[in-house]
Amino acid sequence: MLKEILTGVTVNVAVTLIHLAATLLLIVLFPYFERVIRNNHTAHLVISLVVVNFILLNAHVVEVGIWAAVYLHLGLVEQAEDAFYSAFVNYTTLGYGDVVHTTPARLMSPMTAGSGIMMFGWSTALLIYVLQLHLPRLRRRDGER
Template sequence: MFIQLVIATLMVLVTVIIHLVGLAVLVRILRSHSRLFQSPRILPISLLIGAAMGIVAIHTVEIWVYALLYDGIGAFRTFEEALYFSTVTYSTIGYGDVVMRREWRILGSIEGANGILMLGWSTAFLVSLLSQLRLLGHDWLSRGKD
């Protein structure tokens, strides 16, 4: 059990670093993009689409890192099973149709907790972006009160 906790702690650290670096790169890309597209109509939509796609890419990398770990330690028969398990665990869907070998299941549960934190961090990033683009306080919320 101790080795699982050590590996899980290292994986949480790795995913936090991936997420931090990924969001920093994404911010730089979005800033350079906003200089290229000055149109007030195109800019917010393109920034949101770009941010969403960037966040999906960051989460994909994190899921694949877990899957590669599972494949490396032999927790599943095939890499496809490892990737599937990692995806449903990270996203906390947890179908239960593919289960990890008993001696590694604590590691899998910590991936679920880690996924919740990383998805929450991404949500906060998107809300912050919406706020900076002033897309949260539009008059469409008060229409019909006239």
Template sequence: MLIDLLVGIPVMLVCLMLQSLFVAFCFRPYARYMKRTGGHGSLWQNTLLLSTVMLLMLLGNFVQMAIWGALFVLLGEFDRFAVALYHSGVNFATLGYGDIVMSEEWRLLGPLEAANGILMFGVSTAVMTAAVSDIIRHHLAQVRER
């Protein structure tokens, strides 16, 4: 059990740092766009902007699932990366299908990944909500000016 924590917690920290990079990568171009347009972009520009933010945050989550999957392969839990990635996705998204179960030795990594995943999906949701709220706020300000 202690070994699971010693292996899992550093992976969680790597995922946290990675998620932070994806957040920064999303918001820097977003902030430049909003400064350049003053929040007065067209419907299609705003849609493209929000879609890009959402896709980048999802990509960040998928990369983290792949990191966990690679860890499972390195630990010898799975022979094929595709199976490890599937299992990782089920854990990360907290689906808990239970169709594939890890050995007792490494079983605690599943809940650790689930805790990591729910936190990272929460961060992704917060980023997307902030972007949508910001665009709505700019749009309402634009409507009030008319």
């Protein structure tokens, strides 16, 4: 059990670092969007949300891939496609129940789900932050009419 917990915590740290890298990439990109799209606040909001969503979605896919690699390494599944599917089902907390891990590794599923919950919460917070940055600009523009 301790080995599973340590593995889960280690993978969760790796997943967190992936999400941190995606967040830092967004921080680097945002000033660029400010310079390119100065006066059209609606376009800036739309492009910002699409870019944020795209980058974060790709981060989630990479994170699921890390979990899938662990599933393969631990022998929880035999094929890479099954590992990715199983990791994705757990990461998103869908829990279809069609994949049940053996007793020695059954903590990997809830560890994966906990990781996914945290990363989706982080992604949601970033999307809300982008909206909060843009809404005052849009309100001022609408009030100027």
